[in-house]
Amino acid sequence: MPEAQSSKRAAILRMTSPFILFSDGQGNIFEDTSLYVTGRSGWDAVPVPAEDWIKLPSGGNLYELPGRRGIGIDVKTGTMRLCEKGWAVAAFIPPAHTGLYMAAYETMKDAPTLPLFCYTAAGWLAGEFYVPAVRIEPDIRQECEGYDDEQIKAGTEQLLKAYPHNRLVKHLMENCCMTYHCPAARNFAMGRWECPVPSSPACNANCIGCISFQPVEESIVSTQDRLTFKPTAEEIVEFTVPHLETAPFPIISFGQGCEGEPLLMWETIRDSIIDIRKHTTRGSLNINTNGSKPEAVRALCEAGLNSMRVSTNSAREYIYTPYYRPNNYTFSDLLESLKIVQGFGGWTSINYFVFPGMTDSIEEYEALRKLIIDTGLCMIQWRNFNIDPDWYLGKIGVSETGDCMGVKQMMELIREEFPNLKFGYFNPSIERIKGDFEKDFAH
Ligand code: SF4
Secondary structure, X not given: OOHHHHHHHHHHHHHOXXXXXXXXXXXXXXXEEEEXXXXXXXXXXXXXXXXXXXXXXXXXXXXXXXXXXXXXXXXXXXXXXXXXXXXXXXXXXXXXXXXXXXXXXXXXXXXXXXXXXXXXOOEXXXXXXXXXXXXXXXXXXXXXXXXXXXXXXXXXXXXXXXXXXXXXXXXXXHHHHOOOOOXXXXXXXXXXXXXXXXXXXXXXXXXXXXXXXXXXXOOOOOOOOOOOOOOOHHXXXXXXXXXXXXXXXXXXXXXXOOOOOHHHHHHHHHHXXXXXXXXXXXXXXXXXXXXXXXXXXXXXXXXXXXXXXXXXOOOOHHHHHHHHOOOOOOHHHHHHHHHHHHHOOOEEEEEEEEOOOOXXXXXXXXXXXXXXXXXXXXXXXXXXXXXXXXXXXXHOOOOOOOOEOXXXXXXXXXXXXXXXXXXXXXOOOHHHHHOOOOOOOOO
């Protein structure tokens, strides 16, 4: 956008906040110019600082929120009131971006629980949709413009033909790629970057917002079905070695959204890693995990694991435990797993579920600082938390979220205190881990 236009747009934003959006319940979205949009932090509706708004990035979506009325600021009186014109609206912001405020609304009695997506605040101004967010990751591996459906279709057919007896390739191509449209499986079909390797039909946690399994009594469904078989090391090695040898910035990632906990399959993963490294030294071998079994993690490091990403909704045990509802492990196990990988010189990340009002509370900030110091963490992946905010806070029993500083300010404080700690959204390639982190990635 020409300089003049962008500074003009910035000037407009400084002058006025975006207007609130509402839906007519038929999927049509309108702006209400009598109300500026607000943001949500914890249980509170708050004004959003002008500098926090960016245009809704491509690949983003808008959702109407049935049974919910948006909260806005009256452009004349400056007081907060509900938008009675229709249902509230939120944005699903695309990967590589972190939301700074959720959509603010009042929930009506009998409103349905919202499905497992993120609900970032959204507004309208000067012909554009705006969201309070930051681009946290320059890597373009999940840019929607980068996916070529013809190439994906051809790649899928070619992989199914090349591995006719491989149950995992069949699952990845028919379910993940062609049904769930999983960005990682689509990249595998296009022969590039991070290749997903799910392996575990079971899990030793019971996350409230599990995306691969939701109990029948819950009104929401999981976004994908959990794997139903245990792949063999042979099945894993068969397609991962060629991917590592041919793909740009290749990564093999155990632990995907369509399975349980991969550490429950650690022996198979260990054997796969040993066999993969007999064939190729190229690329990074990564595991996305809940970090529950430190000794299994040690065995994987001894076999040649390069990096590990541990998922968590908080650096505070009393916030973690009611969400993960762990079986036979505790929060201290994931800290121990991070220390073990760090001890082997491996790359460690947390898959940090960002929830404005919880993540940026003073208490969480102090707990996160301690986690970074105690584990020697390498990277924070600031991920949007895909969950109904009311449902989440209700389920973990949080009625008061405490003093908050704003997600953006928290990021700045952490970056200032830990200059070597990397921020992002995706697992880095070995080129990025060993090379120039700011340059060596898909762009
Ligand atoms: S650790 Fe993963 S698979 Fe297990 S319950 Fe949680 S989200 Fe689901």
